[in-house]
Amino acid sequence: MKFILTCLALCLAVTASAEEKDTSRIPGSPVQIIPAPERTEIDEGTFRLPESGAAFYIKGENSGQLVPYLESLGNGFVPAGRQKDADIVIETGDKAVKGLVFKGKEDEAYRLEITPEQIRIKALTEAGAFYGLQTLLQMTREGKVRELQCCTVTDSPRFGYRGLHFDVSRNFRSKEFLMKQMEAMALLKLNRMHLHLTDGAGWRIEIEKYPRLTGFAAWRPYAKWTDWSADPVYCEQSDPAAAGGFYTKDDIREILAYAERLHIEVIPEIEMPGHSEEVMAAYPELSCSGEPYRNSDFCPGKEATFTFLENVLTEVMELFPSQYVHIGGDEASKSGWKTCPDCLRRMQEEGLENVDELQSYLIHRIEEFVNSKGKKIIGWDEILQGGLAPNATVMSWRGTEGGIKALKSGHDVIMTPGTYCYLDYTQDAPFKEPEAIGGYLPLSKTYSYEPMEEGMSEEDAEHLLGVQGNLWSEYIHEDSHAEYMYYPRAFAIAEIGWSPAGTKDYEGFRERALELCGLLQEKGYSTFDLRTEYGDRKESQSALEHLAKGCKVTYNIRYTDQYPAGGDGALTDGICGGWTYGDKKWQGFFSDADVTVDLGSVKPIHYVGATFMNVTGAWVHIPQKMEVYISEDGEDFRLLGTAYQDISDKQNFIFFKQYSVICNEKARYVRVYAQRATRPGACLFIDELVVN
Numbered sequence: 169m170k171f172i173l174t175c176l177a178l179c180l181a182v183t184a185s186a187e188e189k190d191t192s193r194i195p196g197s198p199v200q201i202i203p204a205p206e207r208t209e210i211d212e213g214t215f216r217l218p219e220s221g222a223a224f225y226i227k228g229e230n231s232g233q234l235v236p237y238l239e240s241l242g243n244g245f246v247p248a249g250r251q252k253d254a255d256i257v258i259e260t261g262d263k264a265v266k267g268l269v270f271k272g273k274e275d276e277a278y279r280l281e282i283t284p285e286q287i288r289i290k291a292l293t294e295a296g297a298f299y300g301l302q303t304l305l306q307m308t309r310e311g312k313v314r315e316l317q318c319c320t321v322t323d324s325p326r327f328g329y330r331g332l333h334f335d336v337s338r339n340f341r342s343k344e345f346l347m348k349q350m351e352a353m354a355l356l357k358l359n360r361m362h363l364h365l366t367d368g369a370g371w372r373i374e375i376e377k378y379p380r381l382t383g384f385a386a387w388r389p390y391a392k393w394t395d396w397s398a399d400p401v402y403c404e405q406s407d408p409a410a411a412g413g414f415y416t417k418d419d420i421r422e423i424l425a426y427a428e429r430l431h432i433e434v435i436p437e438i439e440m441p442g443h444s445e446e447v448m449a450a451y452p453e454l455s456c457s458g459e460p461y462r463n464s465d466f467c468p469g470k471e472a473t474f475t476f477l478e479n480v481l482t483e484v485m486e487l488f489p490s491q492y493v494h495i496g497g498d499e500a501s502k503s504g505w506k507t508c509p510d511c512l513r514r515m516q517e518e519g520l521e522n523v524d525e526l527q528s529y530l531i532h533r534i535e536e537f538v539n540s541k542g543k544k545i546i547g548w549d550e551i552l553q554g555g556l557a558p559n560a561t562v563m564s565w566r567g568t569e570g571g572i573k574a575l576k577s578g579h580d581v582i583m584t585p586g587t588y589c590y591l592d593y594t595q596d597a598p599f600k601e602p603e604a605i606g607g608y609l610p611l612s613k614t615y616s617y618e619p620m621e622e623g624m625s626e627e628d629a630e631h632l633l634g635v636q637g638n639l640w641s642e643y644i645h646e647d648s649h650a651e652y653m654y655y656p657r658a659f660a661i662a663e664i665g666w667s668p669a670g671t672k673d674y675e676g677f678r679e680r681a682l683e684l685c686g687l688l689q690e691k692g693y694s695t696f697d698l699r700t701e702y703g704d705r706k707e708s709q710s711a712l713e714h715l716a717k718g719c720k721v722t723y724n725i726r727y728t729d730q731y732p733a734g735g736d737g738a739l740t741d742g743i744c745g746g747w748t749y750g751d752k753k754w755q756g757f758f759s760d761a762d763v764t765v766d767l768g769s770v771k772p773i774h775y776v777g778a779t780f781m782n783v784t785g786a787w788v789h790i791p792q793k794m795e796v797y798i799s800e801d802g803e804d805f806r807l808l809g810t811a812y813q814d815i816s817d818k819q820n821f822i823f824f825k826q827y828s829v830i831c832n833e834k835a836r837y838v839r840v841y842a843q844r845a846t847r848p849g850a851c852l853f854i855d856e857l858v859v860n
């Protein structure tokens with residue numbers, strides 16, 4: 169009996185095969201792995217690996233690093249003298265893949281054949297053979313399962329770029345940490361490590377020409393970003409309180425050698441023109457004001473800025489073999505540029521209309537420089553502002569609009585929209601999770617992301633390089649916390665990046681994720697515990713019935729257009745918000761809130777209440793107070809009662825607070841006024857306004 173499983177058929181096959189034998193669930197079956205392979209044929213029988221290890225034999229021209237890799241695994245892999253004595257034969261080159269058809273990218277494709285006599289891996293390239301081995305390693309649970317289901321796996325990735333991002337600026341991580349995460353990435357067939365090496369919180373790479381970057385800008389008198397952000401200063405490396413660090417060039421070489429063996433391309437990011445407070449503190453002459461601690465952006469009006477950036481990039485490009493340098497480009501404040509004489513002169517000389525065009529001028533110049541060295545730039549989607557540099561690859565994070573716009577103009581794009589790919593968002597109910605920046609991104613949501621959107625053409629697909637998961641680390645001090653945030657959501661990124669389109673099955677994926685979390689835990693990783701997942705806010709999961717539901721709301725102060733939720737009817741639509749205002753169910757006010765609800769006729773009322781959200785890290789605060797007024801005619805209102813803030817809104821965790829007034833009255837109109845917190849920039853987020 170032999171049956172074929174494409175990804176799509178995985179869940180069906182569990183049922184179909186049950187009549188024969190549930191091969192999908194026996195240990196050592198390839199259908200349990202992540203990312204799900206493109207095509208799997210389950211064959212009769214099993215192959216037994218010797219208890220002591222496995223003898224391997226390598227054939228073909230493309231296998232440079234496989235022997236040291238296998239020997240480094242410590243699972244008893246030993247070279248066999250002759251092919252026929254080997255348990256595993258790995259063959260690479262044209263001959264190995266002759267006649268094989270892969271649906272994805274051939275240069276990472278492989279075929280894995282497990283017969284009762286032998287295991288064979290065939291691939292065009294060493295990377296393909298490496299991924300065949302990763303499939304095998306997951307099937308064996310890294311050597312613990314010795315009896316393997318006979319099968320043929322034909323597999324190739326959907327996208328060439330499958331990335332994971334590491335923010336080593338906000339909280340520095342050791343090279344050992346990065347190498348450990350590379351091992352997990354390899355197991356998941358993730359092939360790009362994006363290193364966010366520079367940001368306001370610390371410069372993390374040795375640059376010989378600019379020693380103050382690592383002697384000063386890499387060190388803070390506070391170890392934790394959350395402590396430092398209240399007093400964002402730097403200190404000398406020799407300061408007894410100095411915390412932070414940087415990678416020496418030798419460290420980077422070590423990281424890169426490790427990455428090469430694991431078929432991971434490490435992409436360095438050097439932020440510009442914004443997020444550069446640390447550079448402006450060390451070399452204030454590169455800022456508009458010329459003074460430390462005044463500007464966060466480079467001054468694009470000064471030639472010194474370009475000299476500095478080109479010198480830094482030269483050293484970076486000499487070190488990293490990647491074809492790409494990520495130049496950041498996000499969230500520049502541009503505020504100093506508007507009044508800086510150098511910036512204004514540059515704008516006049518270059519005929520630039522506004523500061524967006526000035527940013528674009530800087531990115532264009534940097535791109536030209538990077539291209540002249542035979543490399544390419546990637547930038548966050550803000551590099552579209554003021555005109556995109558001709559050869560730039562766009563990393564789309566503020567949704568996918570920027571990415572789509574770039575695709576439509578023929579640019580390469582990597583999708584990493586925050587709502588699906590920002591792994592720093594809380595992955596479960598905030599009351600049970602570690603402190604986080606906010607948001608709510610459960611595994612199921614990351615997994616549901618589909619990079620090919622409606623309206624994208626075949627041509628767009630050619631330029632859609634792939635996907636990436638990002639872990640910004642402001643709130644993530646400990647390595648174990650970082651791992652907890654990556655896994656299992658990085659599994660979903662891997663499957664989106666590798667497995668064929670249209671084959672998703674969350675329940676099946678979740679089961680595989682549980683298995684793989686177990687394996688990673690055994691290997692010493694901290695992972696989120698999917699078994700105790702709470703899920704979204706219960707109030708958001710079913711409609712709420714109350715007296716004001718469906719009633720007209722008049723806005724005495726209007727909500728912000730950025731967070732309208734459902735618009736004018738949102739506060740009385742019976743729909744409550746979930747754990748994040750990003751779910752489009754919370755209505756946002758960048759001011760006080762003031763609304764009047766018309767119940768349609770005079771009615772007895774006993775309760776008026778509303779729930780507010782608090783996410784200190786995002787300037788979302790519960791109100792100082794909520795006043796409730798009532799009226800029978802809509803003209804004369806009287807104060808019914810006031811609910812006051814009775815819990816600190818400064819605490820750095822996400823919480824929800826219901827404000828209410830109890831009464832025994834009659835009214836047709838109910839006016840609710842919420843006074844926002846005193847913190848400058850504080851905003852209010854309200855879900856349902858309930859009257860009963």
Ligand code: ACM
Nearest residue numbers: 498499548565640
């Ligand atoms: C970003 O999240 N600022 C790229």
Ligand code: ZN
Nearest residue numbers: 456467508511
């Ligand atoms: Zn300037």
